[in-house]
Amino acid sequence: MARAGEHREERRERDLDSRFRALVDENQDAAIRTARRLLGGDASAEDVAQEAFLRAFRGLRRFREEASLRTWFFRILVREVQRHKRWQVVRRVWKTDSLSDAELPSRQAPRGDVGLRRRIGTALEALPVRQREAFVLVHLEQFTTKEAADILGVSLGTAKTHVHRATHALRAHLGDLRPTEPKESGEST
Amino acid sequence: MTDQSTTNEDPNRDEDSPLDQSEDARWIDAVRQVLDDGERSEGARAAFRARLEDRIERRTSSTWRPWLLTASAAFGAMVVWVLVPGGGVDPGNESDVATDSAGLLAYAYYETEYLAVEDEANGFLSDEYQAIANAFDVP
Numbered sequence: 509m510a511r512a513g514e515h516r517e518e519r520r521e522r523d524l525d526s527r528f529r530a531l532v533d534e535n536q537d538a539a540i541r542t543a544r545r546l547l548g549g550d551a552s553a554e555d556v557a558q559e560a561f562l563r564a565f566r567g568l569r570r571f572r573e574e575a576s577l578r579t580w581f582f583r584i585l586v587r588e589v590q591r592h593k594r595w596q597v598v599r600r601v602w603k604t605d606s607l608s609d610a611e612l613p614s615r616q617a618p619r620g621d622v623g624l625r626r627r628i629g630t631a632l633e634a635l636p637v638r639q640r641e642a643f644v645l646v647h648l649e650q651f652t653t654k655e656a657a658d659i660l661g662v663s664l665g666t667a668k669t670h671v672h673r674a675t676h677a678l679r680a681h682l683g684d685l686r687p688t689e690p691k692e693s694g695e696s697t
Numbered sequence: 698m699t700d701q702s703t704t705n706e707d708p709n710r711d712e713d714s715p716l717d718q719s720e721d722a723r724w725i726d727a728v729r730q731v732l733d734d735g736e737r738s739e740g741a742r743a744a745f746r747a748r749l750e751d752r753i754e755r756r757t758s759s760t761w762r763p764w765l766l767t768a769s770a771a772f773g774a775m776v777v778w779v780l781v782p783g784g785g786v787d788p789g790n791e792s793d794v795a796t797d798s799a800g801l802l803a804y805a806y807y808e809t810e811y812l813a814v815e816d817e818a819n820g821f822l823s824d825e826y827q828a829i830a831n832a833f834d835v836p
Contacts, residue, residue, distance in 0.1 A: 545732070628728060682728070
């Protein structure tokens with residue numbers, strides 16, 4: 509009887525482990541991207557993504573399947589970004605660099621037009637937090653507005669409003685951006 | 698924990714013409730193109746996984762760590778409170794809840810509660826955590 513219970517527990521542990529690995533494999537790129545965009549290109553995006561995965565690992569056992577696992581994880585990620593930004597205040601007071609930043613792995617050099625990326629980053633930074641989060645989730649990470657609302661813990665109408673206002677505010681600053689036509693050689697920019 | 702208080706919907710939101718919407722879509726494509734980081738290499742992914750496994754191992758191998766963190770953060774906050782009059786924090790920062798040294802103390806308490814409670818399943822926070830967040834006007 510006790511052995512059956514142990515087997516069940518072992519199986520559950522294995523299931524959780526494989527579920528977590530799948531979560532990491534399927535979402536690590538998007539998590540780092542999202543963190544980077546929400547942090548305004550902050551170099552600690554990978555670190556923040558790692559913290560979010562760690563929290564997901566700890567919470568997975570209690571996950572109640574009330575949302576999709578991906579939505580649940582991104583909710584944790586957005587909170588982790590908020591937490592990181594708040595702690596930046598404390599780090600600024602003490603003029604310390606994040607220890608974890610120092611141990612970051614090699615980071616990719618930004619591609620394309622660095623000046624333009626910086627302009628977009630600055631415009632995103634200037635948005636109110638909720639608008640920035642909604643815009644990044646819906647337009648850059650292509651979550652549905654409903655999923656973004658779940659992640660942000662707001663109503664669907666509020667999420668739509670945030671996205672709409674963010675888009676208009678950003679277009680006011682970056683209205684000159686135009687998509688580049690794909691080159692004939694098939695290279696992407 | 699849906700945020701109903703800030704619903705504040707824009708009555709003009711649905712009045713965009715289809716032309717506006719398609720222009721928005723083209724403009725968003727342009728933003729995506731500029732921000733495109735390209736594919737991360739398999740090596741970078743593997744390194745991320747390895748670092749994560751190491752972090753999980755270090756951070757979950759003992760049960761006393763949250764309590765140590767709580768104690769050390771509370772001590773650190775007291776030092777800040779005593780040594781940094783005013784805290785030297787930018788009060789204009791929207792995410793800056795610690796606008797003075799007392800705020801830093803309160804904030805450190807809030808953060809350590811967050812670590813100690815860790816009730817993040819489904820992203821719902823405990824009542825206790827929420828009460829602290831509300832008390833210090835943390836978003």
